[in-house]
Amino acid sequence: MAIESKADARRGPIRRPGTSRLWGGISKLQRREALEGIVMALPWMIGFVIFTAGPMLAAIYLGLTKWDIITPPRFVGLGNYVELFTEDRLFLQSVRVTTLYTIMSVPIHVIFGFLLASLLNARVPGTNLFRSIFYLPSVLPLVASAVLWSWLLNPEFGLVNYALSRIGIKGPGWLTSETWALPAIVFMNVQFIGITMVIMLAGLQRVPQELYEAAELDGAGRWSRLRYITLPMMSSVIFFTIVININNSFQTFTQAYVMTNGGPSNATLFYMLYLYNNAFRFYKMGYASAMALLLFIVMVVITLVQFRLSRRWVYTEEG
Amino acid sequence: MVATQPRTTRKARETAAKAAILLLLLIVCVPFFAPLFWLASTALKTPDQIYLFPPRWIPNPMRWQNFVEGWTAAPFTLFLRNTMITTFIPMIGEVFVSAMVAYSFSRVRWPGRDKVFFLCLATMLMPSVATFIPIFLLFRTLGWINTFLPLTVPAFFGVPFYIFMLRQFMLTMPRELDEAARVDGANTFQIFGRIILPLIRPALATVGIFSFMAHWNDFFGPVIYLQKKELKTLTLGLSTFESMMSGVGGSFGLLSSRLHLLMAVSLLICLPCILVFLLFQRYFVRDVLMSGLKG
Numbered sequence: 191m192a193i194e195s196k197a198d199a200r201r202g203p204i205r206r207p208g209t210s211r212l213w214g215g216i217s218k219l220q221r222r223e224a225l226e227g228i229v230m231a232l233p234w235m236i237g238f239v240i241f242t243a244g245p246m247l248a249a250i251y252l253g254l255t256k257w258d259i260i261t262p263p264r265f266v267g268l269g270n271y272v273e274l275f276t277e278d279r280l281f282l283q284s285v286r287v288t289t290l291y292t293i294m295s296v297p298i299h300v301i302f303g304f305l306l307a308s309l310l311n312a313r314v315p316g317t318n319l320f321r322s323i324f325y326l327p328s329v330l331p332l333v334a335s336a337v338l339w340s341w342l343l344n345p346e347f348g349l350v351n352y353a354l355s356r357i358g359i360k361g362p363g364w365l366t367s368e369t370w371a372l373p374a375i376v377f378m379n380v381q382f383i384g385i386t387m388v389i390m391l392a393g394l395q396r397v398p399q400e401l402y403e404a405a406e407l408d409g410a411g412r413w414s415r416l417r418y419i420t421l422p423m424m425s426s427v428i429f430f431t432i433v434i435n436i437n438n439s440f441q442t443f444t445q446a447y448v449m450t451n452g453g454p455s456n457a458t459l460f461y462m463l464y465l466y467n468n469a470f471r472f473y474k475m476g477y478a479s480a481m482a483l484l485l486f487i488v489m490v491v492i493t494l495v496q497f498r499l500s501r502r503w504v505y506t507e508e509g
Numbered sequence: 510m511v512a513t514q515p516r517t518t519r520k521a522r523e524t525a526a527k528a529a530i531l532l533l534l535l536i537v538c539v540p541f542f543a544p545l546f547w548l549a550s551t552a553l554k555t556p557d558q559i560y561l562f563p564p565r566w567i568p569n570p571m572r573w574q575n576f577v578e579g580w581t582a583a584p585f586t587l588f589l590r591n592t593m594i595t596t597f598i599p600m601i602g603e604v605f606v607s608a609m610v611a612y613s614f615s616r617v618r619w620p621g622r623d624k625v626f627f628l629c630l631a632t633m634l635m636p637s638v639a640t641f642i643p644i645f646l647l648f649r650t651l652g653w654i655n656t657f658l659p660l661t662v663p664a665f666f667g668v669p670f671y672i673f674m675l676r677q678f679m680l681t682m683p684r685e686l687d688e689a690a691r692v693d694g695a696n697t698f699q700i701f702g703r704i705i706l707p708l709i710r711p712a713l714a715t716v717g718i719f720s721f722m723a724h725w726n727d728f729f730g731p732v733i734y735l736q737k738k739e740l741k742t743l744t745l746g747l748s749t750f751e752s753m754m755s756g757v758g759g760s761f762g763l764l765s766s767r768l769h770l771l772m773a774v775s776l777l778i779c780l781p782c783i784l785v786f787l788l789f790q791r792y793f794v795r796d797v798l799m800s801g802l803k804g
Contacts, residue, residue, distance in 0.1 A: 219691075220618070222696070222697075223617055223618060223619070223691075223697055224617075224618065224619035224620060225619075226617065226696060226697035226698060227613045227617030227618065227619035227622065227697060228613075228619050230609050230610065230612060230613035230617065230697065230698070230701070231610050231613040231614060231619075231622070231625060233606050233609070233610060233665065233666045233667050234606075234610040234629060234666060234667040234669075234672065235625065236666060237663070237666025237667060238628070238629070238632065238666075240647075240666070241640065241644060241663055241666065242632050242635070242640060244643070244647075245639070245640035245641075245642075245643035245644050245647070246639055246640060246643075248643035248646070249639050249640060249642060249643050252642065252643065252646075259646075259649075306537065309530055309533060309534055309537070310534070312526075312527065312530045313527075314527045314530050314531045314534065315531070316531070316534075320534050320538055322786075322787070322790055323538045323541050323542050324538065324541050325786075325790075326541070326542075326545065326783070326786060327541060327544065327545070329722060329782045329783070329785075329786040330545075330726075330779045330782055330783070331725065331726040331728070331743075331744050331747075331778055331779065331782060332726060332728060332744075333726075333728050333744040333745075333747050333748050333778075334744075334747060334775040334776075334778050334779050336748075337747060337748075337750075337771060337772075337775050338544055338547075338548050338772070338775055339544070341547075341551065341768060341771075341772065342544055342547065347559065347560050347562070347564070349543070349544075349547050349564065352562075352563065352564055381540075381541060381544065384541075437636060440636075441636070441638060443728075443729060444728050444729070447728075447732070447748075448748050462638075465638075466732075469642055469645070470732075470733060475642060475646065478642055479642050479643070482638050482639050482641070482642055483639055485636070485638050485639075486635075486636055486638050486639035489636045489638070490635070490636070493634065
């Protein structure tokens with residue numbers, strides 16, 4: 191994406207040729223425009239310092255301390271990090287839960303999101319209606335969805351187990367079962383596939399139709415059209431949906447907070463829930479900051495690694 | 510080869526394929542629609558109908574007073590007022606401040622502008638998880654816990670994602686608009702307020718809808734900042750509804766004796782989102798697309 195707009199290029203550089211100082215050589219009028227421009231962008235710049243840059247630095251410092259809010263913070267160096275990895279069984283459990291959840295959830299969203307989008311892209315009647323139905327659950331408040339799904343997943347009277355019983359399966363206790371609580375949340379989250387689906391659909395609609403026509407003339411079947419046209423043309427979109435789905439999975443909080451509160455036996459102790467508990471239930475602000483920073487680093491690294499990898503397998507029009 | 514086949518067989522085959530896809534779509538959309546239907550169904554049931562087996566889809570008799578009873582079982586009118594405060598004030602702030610910053614980033618020239626915009630883009634990709642504890646501590650120092658300020662004030666510093674979206678939109682408008690006004694002696698603020706803002710109304714609507722949804726549905730913010738009962742928002746009130754009534758803390762795994770009321774209130778809280786979505790869906794779809802493909 192071009193940072194410099196075309197309109198700007200037409201107007202020429204802000205500085206006159208031959209002047210090197212920032213404010214030198216520009217007319218009074220241009221100076222006024224520049225000042226006004228800065229004033230208008232000032233809210234974001236101040237916000238950046240107060241709500242992003244400052245807190246980032248503070249989080250790094252806090253992560254190196256023990257702080258219960260009441261007494262002054264006590265510097266412990268890397269103590270929090272050592273404790274997290276060597277002594278805190280619950281931390282490791284939360285990492286395990288979040289990783290398992292991500293491994294289960296992300297492929298479902300990406301693969302089924304793609305398949306659903308393909309179905310919608312087949313230009314059958316009622317496409318818009320179907321698209322709305324698939325997307326509708328994604329706009330509801332997550333809390334309401336969580337409350338509703340607690341009911342749907344009720345072992346005895348819930349709709350899910352009723353549907354399963356109709357095909358001869360005795361459904362598990364879902365949220366009350368150590369084995370099935372996490373899969374239940376994965377299952378519930380499938381209803382939010384609409385977001386991935388809509389992005390995929392947009393990608394599919396941008397694939398030039400001529401490519402398919404040409405391939406068909408050359409005798410390419412369905413499979414080779416998918417393999418050699420759709421997937422390469424869609425690679426950047428697929429890549430994007432993987433990134434946002436991983437980031438969403440890592441930050442799962444509301445479902446666990448409302449539906450299971452981390453239980454049973456910490457089977458749904460998501461990273462964000464444990465982080466929240468440390469910060470706002472136990473008031474271990476330093477410890478929680480260390481956890482937050484770790485998650486932040488992991489997310490940034492995963493995003494960067496994916497960007498790196500994507501250069502190899504993502505097709506771009508320039509490349 | 511497909512192309513050499515007679516036209517009629519090919520057409521027939523295509524029709525058959527489309528019919529198959531349509532059938533598939535009809536089947537797949539059931540699990541997406543059924544939960545919402547079930548929500549409405551439970552919300553209208555008398556308590557004894559909830560535990561019928563097999564379940565009854567259409568309640569008979571329908572108990573409309575569930576909505577009134579559920580709504581008054583906890584102070585939901587108060588929660589609604591709180592939600593309006595924590596939704597509309599930030600919405601107005603986010604829309605206008607983001608538009609102003611986007612205008613500065615796209616159509617006003619000042620030294621270092623593109624570097625600052627790049628920084629803004631970079632923060633858009635940064636997960637917010639690292640900053641929420643220090644921000645909480647900052648608001649705590651200011652004495653803002655148990656006030657609406659932590660949920661409203663930050664909106665007035667703009668949102669990178671909205672700034673980015675609005676900037677993209679503003680770049681498509683002809684530069685001559687600003688030039689002409691400048692020649693007439695208008696300053697940058699006047700150009701923004703009188704010329705640009707009226708022209709970008711569709712984009713403002715989009716951002717406004719996004720912002721509305723985000724704040725109406727917000728849960729994490731209220732959970733952290735609003736502990737007093739009289740300050741609760743709808744989502745927060747709903748999440749503690751169960752424990753308020755039956756004393757069961759947090760977990761919905763257990764069945765409440767007033768499930769029909771719980772579902773009635775859930776449905777009422779969902780209703781504005783459903784309405785906004787149905788009325789403005791073209792914005793949603795277009796913008797998920799915009800954010801997805803240009804970002």
